Amino acid sequence: MPGTDPLLLDEISLLLVWTAVAIYVLAFIAYAIDLARRSDLAIKAKDEVVARELVTAGGGGVLVAPPTSSASGTSAAKPRYLWARMGTALVALGFLFHLAGDVLRGVAAGRVPWSNMYEFALTGTLLVVAVYLVVLTRFDLRFLGSLITGLAVVLLGGATLAFHVEVVPLADPLKSVWLVIHVFVASLATALFALAFGLSVMQLLQARRERKLAIAASSDAAAPRRSFLQTLPNADALESLAYRFAIVGFIFWTFTLIAGSIWANDAWGRFWGFDTKEVWTFVIWVLYAGYIHARATRGWRGTRSAWLSIIGFAAVLFNFTIVNVFFKGLHAYSGLTN
Amino acid sequence: MTDPLRPSDHADSAPPSDDITSPRLGVVGWLRWGWRQLTSMRTALVLLLLLAIAAVPGSIVPQRGADPNGVTQYFTDNPDLAPVLDKLSLFDVYSSPWFSAIYILLFISLIGCVLPRTKHHWKALRSQPPRTPARLSRLDDHRSVTVSVPEGQDATSLAAAAVDTAAAQLRKSGYRIARYDGRGTFSVSAERGYLRETGNLVFHAALVGVLIAVGVGGGFTYTGQRVLVEGQAFTNSLLDYSSFNPGRFVNTNALAPYSMTLDRFDVTYVPPGQPGSGQAGNFAANVTTLTPDGQRQEGQVRVNHPLDVQGDRVYLLGNGYAPTVTIRNAQGVEVFHDSVAFLPQDANMTSLGVIKVADGMPQQLGLIGFFYPTMDTLTSGALTSTYGDLEYPVLTLRVYAGDLGIDNGTPRSVYTLDPTGMTQIAGGDSGTPALRLMPGETQDLPNGLGTITFENEAPAGSTGYTGSVKRFASLSIHRDLAGPWVLGFAALATLGLLAALFVPRRRMWVKATPHGDTVRVEYAGLARGEDPTLASAVDQMVERHRASLPSRTPSPADDQSRPDTGKVD
Ligand code: HEM
Numbered sequence: 006m007p008g009t010d011p012l013l014l015d016e017i018s019l020l021l022v023w024t025a026v027a028i029y030v031l032a033f034i035a036y037a038i039d040l041a042r043r044s045d046l047a048i049k050a051k052d053e054v055v056a057r058e059l060v061t062a063g064g065g066g067v068l069v070a071p072p073t074s075s076a077s078g079t080s081a082a083k084p085r086y087l088w089a090r091m092g093t094a095l096v097a098l099g100f101l102f103h104l105a106g107d108v109l110r111g112v113a114a115g116r117v118p119w120s121n122m123y124e125f126a127l128t129g130t131l132l133v134v135a136v137y138l139v140v141l142t143r144f145d146l147r148f149l150g151s152l153i154t155g156l157a158v159v160l161l162g163g164a165t166l167a168f169h170v171e172v173v174p175l176a177d178p179l180k181s182v183w184l185v186i187h188v189f190v191a192s193l194a195t196a197l198f199a200l201a202f203g204l205s206v207m208q209l210l211q212a213r214r215e216r217k218l219a220i221a222a223s224s225d226a227a228a229p230r231r232s233f234l235q236t237l238p239n240a241d242a243l244e245s246l247a248y249r250f251a252i253v254g255f256i257f258w259t260f261t262l263i264a265g266s267i268w269a270n271d272a273w274g275r276f277w278g279f280d281t282k283e284v285w286t287f288v289i290w291v292l293y294a295g296y297i298h299a300r301a302t303r304g305w306r307g308t309r310s311a312w313l314s315i316i317g318f319a320a321v322l323f324n325f326t327i328v329n330v331f332f333k334g335l336h337a338y339s340g341l342t343n
Numbered sequence: 344m345t346d347p348l349r350p351s352d353h354a355d356s357a358p359p360s361d362d363i364t365s366p367r368l369g370v371v372g373w374l375r376w377g378w379r380q381l382t383s384m385r386t387a388l389v390l391l392l393l394l395a396i397a398a399v400p401g402s403i404v405p406q407r408g409a410d411p412n413g414v415t416q417y418f419t420d421n422p423d424l425a426p427v428l429d430k431l432s433l434f435d436v437y438s439s440p441w442f443s444a445i446y447i448l449l450f451i452s453l454i455g456c457v458l459p460r461t462k463h464h465w466k467a468l469r470s471q472p473p474r475t476p477a478r479l480s481r482l483d484d485h486r487s488v489t490v491s492v493p494e495g496q497d498a499t500s501l502a503a504a505a506v507d508t509a510a511a512q513l514r515k516s517g518y519r520i521a522r523y524d525g526r527g528t529f530s531v532s533a534e535r536g537y538l539r540e541t542g543n544l545v546f547h548a549a550l551v552g553v554l555i556a557v558g559v560g561g562g563f564t565y566t567g568q569r570v571l572v573e574g575q576a577f578t579n580s581l582l583d584y585s586s587f588n589p590g591r592f593v594n595t596n597a598l599a600p601y602s603m604t605l606d607r608f609d610v611t612y613v614p615p616g617q618p619g620s621g622q623a624g625n626f627a628a629n630v631t632t633l634t635p636d637g638q639r640q641e642g643q644v645r646v647n648h649p650l651d652v653q654g655d656r657v658y659l660l661g662n663g664y665a666p667t668v669t670i671r672n673a674q675g676v677e678v679f680h681d682s683v684a685f686l687p688q689d690a691n692m693t694s695l696g697v698i699k700v701a702d703g704m705p706q707q708l709g710l711i712g713f714f715y716p717t718m719d720t721l722t723s724g725a726l727t728s729t730y731g732d733l734e735y736p737v738l739t740l741r742v743y744a745g746d747l748g749i750d751n752g753t754p755r756s757v758y759t760l761d762p763t764g765m766t767q768i769a770g771g772d773s774g775t776p777a778l779r780l781m782p783g784e785t786q787d788l789p790n791g792l793g794t795i796t797f798e799n800e801a802p803a804g805s806t807g808y809t810g811s812v813k814r815f816a817s818l819s820i821h822r823d824l825a826g827p828w829v830l831g832f833a834a835l836a837t838l839g840l841l842a843a844l845f846v847p848r849r850r851m852w853v854k855a856t857p858h859g860d861t862v863r864v865e866y867a868g869l870a871r872g873e874d875p876t877l878a879s880a881v882d883q884m885v886e887r888h889r890a891s892l893p894s895r896t897p898s899p900a901d902d903q904s905r906p907d908t909g910k911v912d
Binding site for chain 1: 352353355385391392557613618619625626646823829833841
């Protein structure tokens with residue numbers, strides 16, 4: 006953009022990003038209130054249609070698109086989660102600011118806005134939110150809303166505080182189409198893993214609740230406390246949905262791995278050298294391959310495989326934060342080291 | 344039976360029965376038991392997780408392969424711990440016995456698992472879809488419609504025709520079909536998604552391919568490093584490399600014969616006052632290659648853009664300054680004249696280099712020099728460079744006299760000087776200040792030993808210091824025969840994975856039963872493995888097929904229309 010001061014553009018971009026963070030905080034609060042009130046709402050709604058059905062073991066929640074977009078008002082028992090709707094509306098609004106901030110950063114830099122830590126966080130969280138919003142049109146995953154917005158606030162706010170750098174020309178090794186492809190696909194994979202992670206966490210909680218319900222039903226132990234979990238799908242449904250996100254993420258990650266090694270071959274003259282970042286990309290890939298296997302192994306399907314999905318995502322976050330900042334390696338995003 | 348073969352502890356296999364306690368296992372029995380364990384899903388899973396864990400230490404402890412200097416530094420910093428870690432191969436994790444053991448076991452398990460499955464799948468590919476179940480209504484995804492037979496038609500032939508149509512439609516959508524007619528009913532059994540298992544097998548086999556390509560291909564690969572100062576040339580032969588790592592099967596006497604000259608090294612700097620000021624970029628080594636047939640070709644080696652020469656690829660690894668220094672002895676005889684590559688120490692190209700004068704002086708001389716392209720003085724009095732380009736280039740040198748230790752055959756790096764046993768005669772505590780020169784200047788060496796000149800290499804008539812000091816490029820020359828194979832197998836693995844994860848594998852049945860003047864048509868689907876879209880696939884089939892039927896009277900009793908909600912898999 007000739008004639009426009011990149012510094013000024015970046016200032017505006019920052020302002021937009023902070024606005025987005027603030028809106029995400031509000032969305033987080035709305036979603037949290039939603040979770041806290043869900044079980045009450047569900048009970049009330051159920052009372053309205055008294056004789057519909059017994060509480061099934063896993064709870065009565067369903068995974069269709071939120072009422073706004075779903076024409077099939079199948080059941081009057083479907084409670085209207087006002088706070089969740091508000092949360093989603095806020096996320097969508099925050100996303101617009103976030104997107105504008107991201108695009109403006111790219112314009113200021115005159116290149117794709119994912120070339121240093123700050124920009125990875127900026128675009129990465131943008132994709133997490135985008136994937137979440139897209140998925141919402143098909144599945145009602147608003148119970149993950151507080152997790153997704155929480156993640157976005159911490160990562161985006163943290164990165165803006167700690168890693169923001171002014172726009173500087175790219176270091177030579179980053180001048181490559183592979184930067185565009187490899188990093189973008191990695192961020193996309195991260196977004197999908199994040200959703201899988203959230204679903205796996207819910208799956209664990211739900212499975213625990215289901216176990217308690219089963220015990221309560223067969224003995225006179227106290228039934229578990231009411232909680233938002235009873236409005237969620239059962240553990241099996243959560244698990245298979247988590248799996249679906251994880252496998253799409255896994256494909257993207259596989260591609261990230263391959264694209265990264267092609268790039269490494271151009272930039273450093275070898276496909277693979279067990280550089281720290283390469284090691285962690287590999288570790289994550291193997292962990293998710295393990296997760297996929299676990300889902301097909303007797304005795305591992307269910308709770309154990311869910312832990313693998315959680316560990317896998319923990320590794321993704323570790324790779325993005327700790328490894329980038331503290332581990333020594335070629336992926337220093339600097340230039341030639343000498 | 345056309346289900347894919349799975350290890351016995353696969354989630355879809357039947358759980359083990361209790362009477363498996365076979366009376367006594369002979370040697371063969373034990374071997375078979377061990378093999379079954381090794382090729383079980385659980386073993387594969389545990390080995391995968393072990394592999395992930397075992398890879399981690401290599402990102403924490405520096406590795407000889409990726410960061411040899413880091414290892415040296417680690418030994419200096421942790422003299423007690425380092426040898427212990429070294430014993431455990433922690434500086435060579437990825438070639439360590441324990442890491443190798445894990446992945447070799449994993450791949451044995453993989454092969455042991457994939458081979459029988461391939462054989463089984465091969466057979467399955469040519470077998471018929473299974474018989475239509477007697478009671479389709481037992482299946483989760485079941486629909487039915489009842490059609491009344493139009494005047495003048497016969498229920499039986501209508502039923503037969505309906506199934507014919509269904510079979511044709513299913514075949515068209517990629518199903519393999521078999522007709523099972525008889526006992527007053529007509530039915531077609533259809534199955535699709537063999538590609539899922541094919542993809543799975545291709546994926547696992549391609550992983551073996553990657554491993555073999557890396558292992559075998561590495562034997563035909565060589566890499567060599569060479570530092571070239573502007574104006575210098577080298578020939579592609581073993582002798583002319585500063586370091587050379589050939590794979591096991593490389594014939595080092597038959598390297599592609601060519602020579603390469605570094606004509607000029609380009610670099611640009613972000614000017615002061617702009618964001619990223621001082622940052623260097625657009626590195627480019629402009630070279631001329633000469634092949635034995637006398638062909639001259641100019642080319643450029645840049646980061647991310649290696650140069651292809653006769654099947655080799657030339658990479659730019661690094662660059663720096665190579666001050667040209669001339670030393671004359673007391674008689675005025677030139678005893679040293681060379682451009683010496685100085686290794687950059689920081690982003691502003693403060694560079695460190697060593698000059699060794701072995702002959703022509705009363706004693707051998709060693710000089711340790713710092714080069715500052717744009718010199719400035721810190722408040723502490725120490726010198727530093729504040730910019731990477733040649734704005735105010737200064738070379739400082741400490742001088743040692745004595746025995747360089749290069750005559751007794753011990754290999755010495757050209758970049759380091761070990762002054763033990765030598766006397767410092769300039770710089771440090773020697774009483775004589777270190778030498779300090781700018782391009783074009785000459786100074787006396789201490790003790791009347793002679794003179795030293797820092798040559799100005801700028802072409803005559805140029806102003807400022809641009810071009811006054813030569814640059815060097817550190818090039819890495821590779822021949823990599825494994826690369827394309829590895830890439831090919833990796834692509835194959837990805838394709839296999841896509842099929843294995845996303846091609847649904849399912850069975851469909853359409854059955855028509857004539858009842859007086861109506862025909863009842865049933866549809867059912869069964870998922871084999873993850874198949875989130877089965878229900879809608881059944882719906883689609885029903886819709887398409889209904890269109891081909893005459894009038895219809897849906898029977899409320901058994902028309903189980905799918906609930907719109909609640910199903911996710
Ligand atoms: C290098 C090691 C391995 C890796 C990276 C790996 C990776 C994978 C991946 C990503 C999948 C999912 C694709 C699909 O569902 O078809 C998968 C599936 C599978 N793998 Fe492996 N695998 C490895 C070794 C093994 C071994 C040793 C066995 C045999 C015990 C095995 C047996 C299977 C089976 C049976 C499936 C299909 C699971 C299902 O039915 O969904 N794999 N593997």
